Amino acid sequence: MKLDFHKYHGAGNDFILLDDREGQLLDFLTPTIVAGLCHRHFGIGADGLMLLRSAPEGYDFEMVYYNADGSGSTLCGNGGRCIVRFAADLGIERRVYRFLASDGPHEAVVTPAGDIALGMQDVDQVHRVGDDYELNTGSPHYLRFVDSLDAVDVVGQGRALRRSAPYRERGINVNFVRQTADGLEIATYERGVEDETLACGTGVTAAAIGSLLRDAQAGDGPFHIPVRARGGALSVTGERRGDRFTDLQLIGPATFVFSGTINC
Ligand SMILES: N[C@@H](CCC[C@H](N)C(=O)O)C(=O)O
Numbered sequence: 001m002k003l004d005f006h007k008y009h010g011a012g013n014d015f016i017l018l019d020d021r022e023g024q025l026l027d028f029l030t031p032t033i034v035a036g037l038c039h040r041h042f043g044i045g046a047d048g049l050m051l052l053r054s055a056p057e058g059y060d061f062e063m064v065y066y067n068a069d070g071s072g073s074t075l076c077g078n079g080g081r082c083i084v085r086f087a088a089d090l091g092i093e094r095r096v097y098r099f100l101a102s103d104g105p106h107e108a109v110v111t112p113a114g115d116i117a118l119g120m121q122d123v124d125q126v127h128r129v130g131d132d133y134e135l136n137t138g139s140p141h142y143l144r145f146v147d148s149l150d151a152v153d154v155v156g157q158g159r160a161l162r163r164s165a166p167y168r169e170r171g172i173n174v175n176f177v178r179q180t181a182d183g184l185e186i187a188t189y190e191r192g193v194e195d196e197t198l199a200c201g202t203g204v205t206a207a208a209i210g211s212l213l214r215d216a217q218a219g220d221g222p223f224h225i226p227v228r229a230r231g232g233a234l235s236v237t238g239e240r241r242g243d244r245f246t247d248l249q250l251i252g253p254a255t256f257v258f259s260g261t262i263n264c
Pocket residue numbers: 013067073074075076077078079139140172173190191192193199200201202203
């Protein structure tokens with residue numbers, strides 16, 4: 001089969017986008033085919049693959065996400081931002097985009113600066129694991145705050161945590177986070193890529209929440225936290241009321257890279 005594809009990235013988290021509004025691709029894409037397309041030597045190369053599909057009344061499209069290893073996954077925040085850019089490039093023009101993803105409905109807008117601001121689900125459950133945190137921002141995340149990212153073996157330590165007994169079966173994304181003078185720096189080991197990626201949107205959102213919970217001076221109210229990932233700058237805004245975080249938005253660039261056709 002000849003497949004037309006489009007490549008996008010969000011702060012270096014890169015994706016293959018497929019237009020499946022006619023509905024013929026979902027059954028065709030086996031885990032082996034997805035993994036082959038995402039392979040960096042034998043395929044197009046990407047951290048994940050998405051289908052843009054038709055959705056029920058009230059939504060502009062549905063997002064179906066696969067990790068690079070071919071596993072069907074939970075929400076991808078950077079993917080959500082990139083698929084909105086893809087929708088706009090396909091000619092779906094909206095002031096507010098409404099779409100369905102694995103964790104439910106999302107809204108997104110193009111900001112005046114040209115970034116994509118993606119609404120995220122509310123978060124009200126954060127678990128302490130010693131000095132670390134575990135929470136779900138659409139995908140499951142483990143947070144470890146560190147004094148220096150340079151001192152961390154992101155792949156080695158991330159993989160060890162991801163493969164540890166509590167997470168071996170269901171998996172988890174592991175984020176190392178450093179508080180800076182004006183925000184956060186982050187490095188993420190991603191489940192389903194099973195490697196470090198250059199950015200992870202749900203991880204960035206989790207890090208922003210964790211940073212507020214560990215800061216004794218941080219009170220309730222609106223927040224805006226810049227987060228520097230390896231592949232670019234993102235930010236998270238929202239509203240905190242105690243342990244409840246609402247109106248969450250993940251904001252950052254979503255960039256078209258190239259289009260092509262591949263035999264698979
Ligand atoms: N890169 C993504 C997260 C994608 C899903 C993740 N690999 C998982 O399986 O949990 C993001 O930007 O959020």
